[in-house]
Amino acid sequence: MRGDLLIILVxxxxxxxxxxxxxxxxxxxxxxxxxxxxxxxxANRASVFGLRLFGLFQPFADAIKMLFKEDxxxxxxxxxxxxxxxxxxxxxxxxxxxxxxxxxTIRLFGRRIPLQVVDLNAAVLFVLAMLSLGIYGILVSGWAxxxxxxxxxxxxxAAQLISYEAALVLSLVGLIMVFxxxxxxxxxxxxxxxxxGVLPKWGIFLQPLGFIVFYLAGMxxxxxxxFDMPExxxxxxxxxxxxxxxxxxxxMFTDFLEVIVLAALATTLFFGGWQVPWLGDGGFVFPWxxxxxxxxxxxxVLRVLSFNLKVLFFCWLQILTRWTYPRFRYDQVMDxxxxxxxxxxxxNVLATGLVLAAR
Amino acid sequence: xxxxxxxxxxxxxxxxITGRHFFVNMTFHTLRLFGIRTRRRGAVTIQYPEVxxxxxxxxxxxxxxxxxxxxxxxxVACMLCVTVCPSECxxxxxxxxxxxxxxxxxxxxxxxxxxxxxxxFCVEACPVDAIRMDTGEIRLAAAGRSAxxxxxxxx
Numbered sequence: 001m002r003g004d005l006l007i008i009l010v011x012x013x014x015x016x017x018x019x020x021x022x023x024x025x026x027x028x029x030x031x032x033x034x035x036x037x038x039x040x041x042x043a044n045r046a047s048v049f050g051l052r053l054f055g056l057f058q059p060f061a062d063a064i065k066m067l068f069k070e071d072x073x074x075x076x077x078x079x080x081x082x083x084x085x086x087x088x089x090x091x092x093x094x095x096x097x098x099x100x101x102x103x104x105t106i107r108l109f110g111r112r113i114p115l116q117v118v119d120l121n122a123a124v125l126f127v128l129a130m131l132s133l134g135i136y137g138i139l140v141s142g143w144a145x146x147x148x149x150x151x152x153x154x155x156x157x158a159a160q161l162i163s164y165e166a167a168l169v170l171s172l173v174g175l176i177m178v179f180x181x182x183x184x185x186x187x188x189x190x191x192x193x194x195x196x197g198v199l200p201k202w203g204i205f206l207q208p209l210g211f212i213v214f215y216l217a218g219m220x221x222x223x224x225x226x227f228d229m230p231e232x233x234x235x236x237x238x239x240x241x242x243x244x245x246x247x248x249x250x251x252m253f254t255d256f257l258e259v260i261v262l263a264a265l266a267t268t269l270f271f272g273g274w275q276v277p278w279l280g281d282g283g284f285v286f287p288w289x290x291x292x293x294x295x296x297x298x299x300x301v302l303r304v305l306s307f308n309l310k311v312l313f314f315c316w317l318q319i320l321t322r323w324t325y326p327r328f329r330y331d332q333v334m335d336x337x338x339x340x341x342x343x344x345x346x347x348n349v350l351a352t353g354l355v356l357a358a359r
Numbered sequence: 360x361x362x363x364x365x366x367x368x369x370x371x372x373x374x375x376i377t378g379r380h381f382f383v384n385m386t387f388h389t390l391r392l393f394g395i396r397t398r399r400r401g402a403v404t405i406q407y408p409e410v411x412x413x414x415x416x417x418x419x420x421x422x423x424x425x426x427x428x429x430x431x432x433x434x435v436a437c438m439l440c441v442t443v444c445p446s447e448c449x450x451x452x453x454x455x456x457x458x459x460x461x462x463x464x465x466x467x468x469x470x471x472x473x474x475x476x477x478x479x480f481c482v483e484a485c486p487v488d489a490i491r492m493d494t495g496e497i498r499l500a501a502a503g504r505s506a507x508x509x510x511x512x513x514x
Binding site for chain 2: 033036039040320321323
């Protein structure tokens with residue numbers, strides 16, 4: 001019993017560390033990637049004892065700067081709520097990662113340990129619920145700031161997130177019809193099979209339309225640039241107008257966490273999670289014959305590596321998207337959500353149902 | 360439907376452009392990291408304090424007074440630069456020169472860089488081509504205002 005508790009604790013700490021470290025370095029990746037895309041070099045001056053290392057210390061410098069700033073709250077704000085709002089958005093996003101499987105089970109000291117904090121049997125619903133609860137952070141921050149721009153931003157944010165919530169859920173309905181489970185671990189296991197004997201049975205091959213809708217709605221959920229209605233740097237400053245220092249830092253960090261969560265979800269639901277194509281428990285078995293034997297530890301390492309690489313790829317893709325496209329107008333965001341993504345999601349559900357019924 | 364397809368095509372094209380920039384630049388960055396010389400650089404950035412930026416010959420940098428062959432100042436304290444200066448940053452105090460051919464030399468020639476706008480009118484106005492702005496010195500930051508009042512007659 002105590003051993004179980006210890007295992008859970010270790011897994012929670014490791015998952016949180018993985019997520020936070022990735023988010024920390026995603027700030028570096030964002031700066032560097034945007035710089036390389038625009039023929040620049042990007043932040044490379046932060047150094048420790050003259051060691052620059054491509055500016056890899058920049059996130060720490062930023063964090064130290066944020067920590068030492070004044071913890072400011074305007075006199076007209078609701079102090080408690082003003083303080084609580086960033087905590088809300090940070091907590092609800094970071095807690096979603098506990099449902100994501102990082103790999104298959106490993107055997108350690110005679111125990112079978114799944115590389116996942118908890119295998120919730122309704123993990124998809126849990127993740128969606130936590131992501132929608134993140135709206136409260138935005139709303140509360142707007143209300144508690146007693147600032148008109150903050151309030152406009154937070155209301156826009158709430159409208160946008162709730163609209164795209166509908167598309168997000170609809171896009172997943174088709175997937176859940178194909179892989180009949182709400183548990184993320186089970187969904188990943190289902191994706192281990194083969195399609196037509198050749199393709200890995202990943203969600204992207206079974207639900208291409210679902211993936212497009214999911215990805216766009218998820219991008220809108222991260223409220224970063226093409227969909228940055230709540231923030232809107234160029235028109236209203238957005239829901240964190242009255243925030244500074246570490247509280248603002250938490251909001252920014254939440255954005256990066258949402259990028260990671262979307263990447264992890266896209267990986268888990270549509271790109272086979274920790275599955276490596278044609279890699280079974282005993283090693284590779286290629287559909288064209290032949291195979292490579294692999295030790296169980298090697299298989300586990302490959303699988304965890306595969307999950308991480310896919311997550312990194314999706315983080316990269318999101319940053320590429322964020323630095324490529326100009327912002328939408330508010331009405332365009334609403335149009336895209338309700339007139340394009342929701343009907344497409346419904347069509348996807350219908351088509352999936354027809355295919356499943358005809359089979 | 361056709362419009363939606365066109366929009367989709369443009370979206371993909373935009374991504375392809377930025378993606379191409381990313382991969383091409385990353386290739387050159389990686390090659391140079393491993394010490395392979397390439398004709399192109401991965402970025403157009405000049406790492407300024409370490410790598411000095413090449414200045415144009417017409418660039419207006421810190422002023423100097425051109426010396427004569429014998430090393431004395433070539434300024435004749437005619438006050439034309441003081442008169443033409445739009446930001447009134449030049450102060451010249453004239454003194455008598457022992458050489459009767461020259462008549463005057465500056466006892467004090469001060470350019471107040473707090474006010475100077477580097478327009479170069481003083482260079483244009485000088486009848487003996489004494490003041491020039493070609494030192495190439497562009498790091499003109501100082502901790503106090505008085506440090507920026509530069510004595511040009513003493514250098």
